[in-house]
Structures are given as structure tokens and as C-alpha cells.
Amino acid sequence: MEKKFQNREENEQFNLSNDGSICGYDSLHLLLKDNLKPHHFQEVNRLLTGLNCGKALETIALPQSATALSTEHGFDLQAFCFHADKEVLREPRVVRVGLIQNSIALPTTAHFVDQKKAIFEKVRPIIDSAGSSGVNILCLQEMWMMPLGVWTRDKKWCEFAEPVDGESTKFLQSFAVKYNMVIISPILERDLNHGEVIWNTAVVIGNHGNIIGIHRKNHIPRIGEMNESTFYMEGNTGHPVFETAFGKIAINICFGRHHPLNSLIFGLNGAEIIFNPTATIGELTEAMWPIEQRNAAIANSYYFASINRVGTETFPGPVTSTDFNFYGSSYISAPDASCTPCLSHHRDGLLVTDMDLNLCRQYKDKWGFRMTARYELYAETLARYLKPEFEPQVIRDPLLH
Numbered sequence: 135m136e137k138k139f140q141n142r143e144e145n146e147q148f149n150l151s152n153d154g155s156i157c158g159y160d161s162l163h164l165l166l167k168d169n170l171k172p173h174h175f176q177e178v179n180r181l182l183t184g185l186n187c188g189k190a191l192e193t194i195a196l197p198q199s200a201t202a203l204s205t206e207h208g209f210d211l212q213a214f215c216f217h218a219d220k221e222v223l224r225e226p227r228v229v230r231v232g233l234i235q236n237s238i239a240l241p242t243t244a245h246f247v248d249q250k251k252a253i254f255e256k257v258r259p260i261i262d263s264a265g266s267s268g269v270n271i272l273c274l275q276e277m278w279m280m281p282l283g284v285w286t287r288d289k290k291w292c293e294f295a296e297p298v299d300g301e302s303t304k305f306l307q308s309f310a311v312k313y314n315m316v317i318i319s320p321i322l323e324r325d326l327n328h329g330e331v332i333w334n335t336a337v338v339i340g341n342h343g344n345i346i347g348i349h350r351k352n353h354i355p356r357i358g359e360m361n362e363s364t365f366y367m368e369g370n371t372g373h374p375v376f377e378t379a380f381g382k383i384a385i386n387i388c389f390g391r392h393h394p395l396n397s398l399i400f401g402l403n404g405a406e407i408i409f410n411p412t413a414t415i416g417e418l419t420e421a422m423w424p425i426e427q428r429n430a431a432i433a434n435s436y437y438f439a440s441i442n443r444v445g446t447e448t449f450p451g452p453v454t455s456t457d458f459n460f461y462g463s464s465y466i467s468a469p470d471a472s473c474t475p476c477l478s479h480h481r482d483g484l485l486v487t488d489m490d491l492n493l494c495r496q497y498k499d500k501w502g503f504r505m506t507a508r509y510e511l512y513a514e515t516l517a518r519y520l521k522p523e524f525e526p527q528v529i530r531d532p533l534l535h
């Protein structure tokens with residue numbers, strides 16, 4: 135539950151104990167709401183999260199069956215609605231999207247079978263809550279079925295890898311059928327047909343429980359010790375867009391969000407919603423988190439839905455122990471530059487959001503980013519850049535020494 139304190143000093147004091155909250159609050163949004171005068175908060179909120187169709191983003195009421203699960207299991211549950219303008223020739227195309235963020239359920243030293251089982255049991259009520267909320271497309275976090283062992287160099291974590299039609303897919307297929315829901319399941323994949331190599335993969339399960347297809351992570355981080363390429367290499371599936379019963383979607387896995395051309399190409403292939411399952415930590419990316427995804431949504435006239443895991447994952451090593459502190463804060467950005475507030479910084483959560491997909495074309499028409507882009511210039515420079523004899527186009531001040 136959200137921590138509540140008598141006053142700001144107590145909140146700040148609490149933050150010193152470092153429970154992963156923001157000064158005792160679930161999110162920046164709630165911290166500001168609780169500490170600003172209502173008219174100040176209204177203005178700060180407008181500046182931080184924008185306006186959708188001229189108004190602050192509306193919240194939506196969810197069925198009691200969904201909210202009861204959040205109370206019983208202590209996960210954050212928030213619900214919002216992005217509107218589009220009314221059109222004469224097209225009906226609204228409203229899709230209900232759900233994002234799940236969660237911590238692991240057992241210490242990373244527990245038996246692997248127990249760890250995976252415990253994660254399944256942890257997400258089960260959250261998926262049920264999404265299902266009873268009428269979610270059409272649900273996305274889980276990057277490698278949701280395991281701790282983030284790929285940030286250690288310890289190859290034992292390869293044991294969590296599964297074939298595309300493995301245990302995690304089978305677990306989720308039953309929910310897809312039960313709730314008539316498309317489910318995106320980001321896993322550590324083992325490709326049995328190609329030398330048993332490992333990939334970082336999102337499996338797209340259709341609303342009839344069928345596997346529509348997969349996408350493999352395009353960009354693999356190599357940041358100091360955070361070097362996932364010791365486990366798997368850059369994906370070989372391009373930039374697929376999956377045409378589902380509820381809209382055209384694509385998955386831009388984690389590190390891909392830092393690459394604007396990666397985001398661009400999903401858009402050129404016609405994606406209306408990008409799902410961005412992520413695992414990231416505060417000291418590295420928290421200042422980027424509210425910016426990059428919103429920018430991608432604006433520049434490409436699509437929705438961008440980002441999910442980050444929560445909690446601390448401790449990996450004891452022979453000499454030192456490594457801790458990763460994930461900051462949650464899953465949220466959705468829209469083509470009109472508005473966005474939802476973030477889910478909790480430290481608790482499991484489900485974000486349910488209605489989005490009218492008509493907003494994508496309306497913003498293409500209004501801002502004309504596709505029309506005004508200079509793809510031929512970019513393509514020409516990129517083609518030259520790839521050649522060994524490339525020289526940067528720099529005009530030097532002749533008065534420089």
C-alpha cells in the first residue's frame with residue numbers, strides 16, 4: 135500500500151531508509167499531489183503530463199473484481215483513458231491496454247524451479263485483474279519469468295531459457311483464451327532448432343491462445359558490467375508489426391528505446407502501439423525514463439507503453455554481492471505528447487489504459503512529421519556513413535587555427 139505520513143519531514147526521513155519509494159510515496163505524481171496546493175498541482179500536472187484533447191488525462195473506474203485483487207495482493211492499480219477527436223467517417227477505435235510490472239518472488243539463491251513457479255503465482259492475480267478489467271492487449275516486463283541474472287556474468291542463468299512454445303507461453307496461453315486477450319510475453323528464449331542459442335525475445339500470443347509470432351531484441355546493452363551480449367546477440371527478426379484483433383502493435387525491447395531509428399522503423403511498418411518491456415535501474419536511466427519514450431511517441435505518432443520491473447535483486451558472488459534496484463514507474467505516452475502518471479516506484483503494479491487509436495492518424499495529419507521527414511537525405515547519409523571512406527560533413531571556420 136502507499137505509505138502515508140503525517141508530514142513532509144516524516145516522508146523525507148522514511149526515504150532515508152531506502153525502501154525504493156520516493157520520499158515515502160509511490161510515485162512523483164503522488165508526492166506532488168500531496169504536497170502542492172490543488173491549483174499548483176493542476177498546473178504542474180499540466181506541464182508534466184500534458185493535455186489530451188485539451189484536458190487532463192481522465193481516470194477510469196475498474197470493476198470491483200479487479201480492484202479487490204489489487205487490495206488483496208497489494209499491487210498498485212491505476213487506470214486512465216486517452217481520447218481522440220471525434221471523426222465523421224471513422225468510429226473511435228478504443229483499445230484497452232494493460233502493463234504489468236513486478237518484482238521477483240524468491241531470493242535469487244532459491245531453487246530455479248521454485249523461483250519460476252513463485253513468479254508465475256505472483257503475476258497470476260495481476261493477470262486476472264487485467265482480464266476482469268477487460269484488457270484487450272496485455273504486456274509483461276522484459277524476461278518476466280526470471281531474475282535479471284543476465285547482468286551477472288554467471289552462465290547458470292541460461293537454465294531459465296525456454297523455447298518459444300515453452301512453459302511461460304503455455305502458462306499465458308490459458309489466460310489469453312480465458313480473457314480473449316492478446317498477451318506479449320518477453321522471455322529468455324532458447325532456439326532449439328538453431329544450435330540451442332539464446333535470445334532475448336518477446337512472444338506475441340493471440341487472443342485465441344495462438345502464437346502470432348516473435349520479436350528478438352534489436353539492441354543489446356554493453357555498459358560496463360551490464361553486458362547482456364555475453365548471453366545473447368542482437369536479434370534477427372527485424373522490426374515486425376503484429377496485426378492483432380485489437381490493433382497493429384510492435385515490441386521495442388528495452389535498450390531499443392535509446393535508438394530513435396529503431397523506434398522510427400517500427401512506425402514506418404505501421405505500428406500504432408509500441409510496447410517497451412524493460413529492466414532498468416535508477417542510477418543509470420531514471421532521468422531518461424520520462425523523456426525518451428514520450429519523444430518516440432511524439433515523433434512517430436503512435437502510443438508508446440513502457441514497463442520496468444521493481445524491487446531489489448541481489449546476486450551473491452564469490453567475493454562481492456551485486457544488487458540491482460529497479461524503479462518500476464511503468465507508463466504510457468501518446469502521440470499528442472500527453473502521458474499517464476507512472477505506476478509505483480517500488481511495488482508491483484497493473485496499469486490499465488484505454489487508448490483511441492484514431493489519435494495516431496489525427497496527429498500525423500496535424501503535425502505532418504511523416505510528410506516533412508527527409509528520408510531520402512537520411513538514407514543517403516546513412517549509406518555513405520556505412521562506407522569505410524566516409525567523411526563527416528563539417529565546414530570548418532577558415533579563421534580557426
Ligand SMILES: NC(=O)NCCC(=O)O
Nearest residue numbers: 355388389412413414419
Ligand atoms: N535490459 C536492458 O537492456 N537494460 C539496459 C539499460 C537500459 O536501457 O535502461
